[in-house]
Amino acid sequence: MEILRYAAFTADPAGGNPAGVVLDATGVSDTEMLRVAANIGYSETAFLVPRGSGRFEVRYFSPKAEVPFCGHATIASAAAYAERHGPGVLHLDTRAGLVEVSTTVQSDGTTTATLISVAPRTRPIAASDLTALLEALGWAPGDLDATMPPRVAFAGAWHPIVATASRQRLANLDYDMNALSRLMARHDWTTVDLVCRESPHVFYARNPFPPGGVVEDPATGAAAAAFGGYLRELGLVTPPVTVTVHQGEDMGRPSVLKIGIPAQPRTGIAVTGTAVALAR
Known part of the structure; x- marks a missing residue:
C-alpha cells in the first residue's frame, strides 16, 4: 500500500x-x-x-x-x-x-x-470523575474557569472539556500518564480537551492522548468539533459564529483550527484547517 x-x-x-x-x-x-x-x-x-x-x-x-x-x-x-x-x-x-x-x-x-x-452532544461529568481527572492532571479546583463548566462532549468521539482561567496553568501541563490512561479507558474518552479562553472567539487548547500511546496531540479536529458543540449547547457563544483554537504551541508544533458553529441545535460542527505533505 x-x-x-x-x-x-x-x-x-x-x-x-x-x-x-x-x-x-x-x-x-x-x-x-x-x-x-x-x-x-x-x-x-x-x-x-x-x-x-x-x-x-x-x-x-x-x-x-x-x-x-x-x-x-x-x-x-x-x-x-x-x-x-x-x-x-x-x-x-x-x-x-x-x-x-x-x-x-x-x-x-x-x-x-x-x-x-x-451531530454533537454533551453530558455532565460526574464529580468523582472530575476529581480523579484533576488529580491525574495535577490541577486544583481553583485552576478551573468558573465561566466554562467541565463537561464531556462528543462529535465523533468523547472528550472531557476542562477549562482553566490561566494561560500559564495550561502551558505548565505535566500529568500522570498512567493514571489518566486508566481513567480514560474506563469511560472510553479519546483525548482530554484542556482549554483557556483568550478572548470571546479565541482559545488555546492542549489535548493529552494516553489511550493512543501519545503524550499529547498538537491538533485535534475531533475535540475541536466537540468543543464547538459544547460552546453552542452551553450558550458560551452566539451562533452562527467562527472561533479559533490555537493548539500545539506549548509543544513546539503550532496549529490553528477554525471552528464554524451553526445556529441550529444538534447540527454538525465545521472544522477547517490547512494541510501540507511531509517528506517520506
Whole structure:
C-alpha cells in the first residue's frame, strides 16, 4: 500500500499534527492497519476504502488501538486526495457516522479542508470523575474557569472539556500518564480537551492522548468539533459564529483550527484547517 504523510492544521511541515494516510486500503485487515499505524508512530493514520462517487469507508488507528473518528487525519486525507485528484467534496463513512469534507486549493498551492462533524452532544461529568481527572492532571479546583463548566462532549468521539482561567496553568501541563490512561479507558474518552479562553472567539487548547500511546496531540479536529458543540449547547457563544483554537504551541508544533458553529441545535460542527505533505 502507498502510505502518505501529512501535517494537518498548518501550512508549515514543522507545525500541525502529523497523520498517516492510505488512500486505498482495499483488502487490508484490521491487524495490518494497526501494525502500519504503530510503525508510522503518528497519533493516527487514516485508511480509506473507495466506494465510488466520492464516497469512502474510513478507519482510523492510533499506534495502540482503533478510534471511531479523527479530525486531523480526515483533514490530511482530504488534502492528499485533492492534490492527486483535484478539490471537491468527499463523503466519509466513519465508525462514528457520515462525515462530509470539502477541499479548496489556494493560488499559492495551499490546500484547505473543512469537515462537517456528526451531530454533537454533551453530558455532565460526574464529580468523582472530575476529581480523579484533576488529580491525574495535577490541577486544583481553583485552576478551573468558573465561566466554562467541565463537561464531556462528543462529535465523533468523547472528550472531557476542562477549562482553566490561566494561560500559564495550561502551558505548565505535566500529568500522570498512567493514571489518566486508566481513567480514560474506563469511560472510553479519546483525548482530554484542556482549554483557556483568550478572548470571546479565541482559545488555546492542549489535548493529552494516553489511550493512543501519545503524550499529547498538537491538533485535534475531533475535540475541536466537540468543543464547538459544547460552546453552542452551553450558550458560551452566539451562533452562527467562527472561533479559533490555537493548539500545539506549548509543544513546539503550532496549529490553528477554525471552528464554524451553526445556529441550529444538534447540527454538525465545521472544522477547517490547512494541510501540507511531509517528506517520506
